[in-house]
Amino acid sequence: MTALTLPDIAAQANTQAQPSLDFVGMQQIALPVLLDGKPLDCRVDAGVSLDDPSARGIHMSRLYLALEALEQRELSLPAIQAVLTQFLQSHEGLSRQAHLNLRGELLLKRPALVSPLAGWKGYPLALNTHLDDLGFHVELQLTLGYSSTCPCSxxxxxxxxxxxxxxxxxxxxxxxxxxxxxxGSPSGILATPHSQRSEARLQLRLDPDQQSLPVRQLLDSAEAALSTALQTAVKRADEQAFALANGQNLMFCEDAARRLHQCLREHGGLLGFSLEVVHAESLHAHDAVARASWRRPS
Incomplete structure (x- = not known):
């Protein structure tokens, strides 16, 4: 009995020319990878442009299968670029741009300030990449929490x-x-300044020629610049050290933004960045916000 050829509707040509599409693909694909040697449960968006006006659609299964090259392996820029290249090769004549975006939360074990305790802290991240005629483009988004104590207060x-x-x-x-x-008495120190949990959101344009993703280095540098990173497991000695760190690093949102700006400019693997700091005010019902950006001169 002759095997039937399965129909491929996507491969059928349109009878009339259609406009090109910037992105066609899938989103929220589950993909386990490694980052800094640690498991990272990712959600992935994968797609290509549809530039052939006569093509009905793309071959999404080819994109999905290409992601296997990243599965449970260390996430690196060369590996991502190779997958994007595979996206385009599998859609030769159809697409000129390939896109791969990954989102997840990196868990890092952070030591206490003084005691031998340690605990896990989550850092949300997103990696947005695309490959086109102009080259390989990489943007990394990181979010980290810290404490800020108001200088005026x-x-x-x-x-x-x-x-x-x-x-x-x-x-x-x-x-x-x-x-x-x-x-040492409550009647003596009768007033205390107000502090608030704050958040820094970093959007970083990475140099695509570097081999590894400098996520850990960027997080460590940013927390060192702010000096008041949120803690995990603590004893009273750690809490006292945290109070000292806050007292020695009084910060308006403007101060925090400038500290991060200086820190990121000194990182050699960045082509540019934008940042936002948000101080969730404990005095007001609104937030205090500062933003800044920088681009490496050509």
């Missing part, structure tokens, strides 16, 4: 403490033990 709190000190010791002889006890 700190100054106002210090003033109230000074006023209380004058009131409590106006008619007393200053004694070291009494002052020390006063500093």
């Amino acid at each position: 700190a100054a106002l709190a210090r003033q109230l403490i000074q006023q209380q000190f004058v009131a409590d010791f106006a008619d007393k002889k200053l004694d070291h033990a009494d002052i020390l006890a006063w500093i």
Whole structure:
């Protein structure tokens, strides 16, 4: 019995010319990969442009199968570029652009500030890539949390403490033990500055010639620049060290944005970036926001 040829509707030509399409493909494909040696559960968008006006559609299964080259392997820029190249080769004559976007959350184990404790912290990330006649393009999006203490609030709190000190010791002889006890009492330090959980959102244009993805290095550099990264497991000694870090790094949103701007400009693997910091105010019902951008001179 002769085997029947299965119909391929997508391969049928349109009888009339149709407009080209920028992207045709799939989204939310589950794909396990490795990043910095750690498992990363990704959701992937894969597609190509449809530039042939006579073509009915693309071959989506070819894109899906090409993703197997990344499965449970270390995610690198050469590996991604190779998959994009395969997208185009499998659609020769149909497509001139290929797209591959990945989203996930990298889990890193972070040590406490003082004690031997450690805990896991999640860093949402997105990697948007495409390949066209102009070359290979890579954008990395990272999100990280930190604490910010308002400099204005700190100054106002210090003033109230000074006023209380004058009131409590106006008619007393200053004694070291009494002052020390006063500093440690709730009636002495009667005001504290307000802090808030804050977030930095980084959109980074990567140099496509580098071999590895510098996600860990970028996160470490950004947290070091801010100096008040959110903690995981802590003891009281860690909490005290965190209070000290906040007190020594008072930040408006403008300060945080400038720290990150300087930090990222010193990273050699970036062609440019834009950043946004959001301070979820504990004083106001609204957020304080600052944005900045930079592009490496040609």
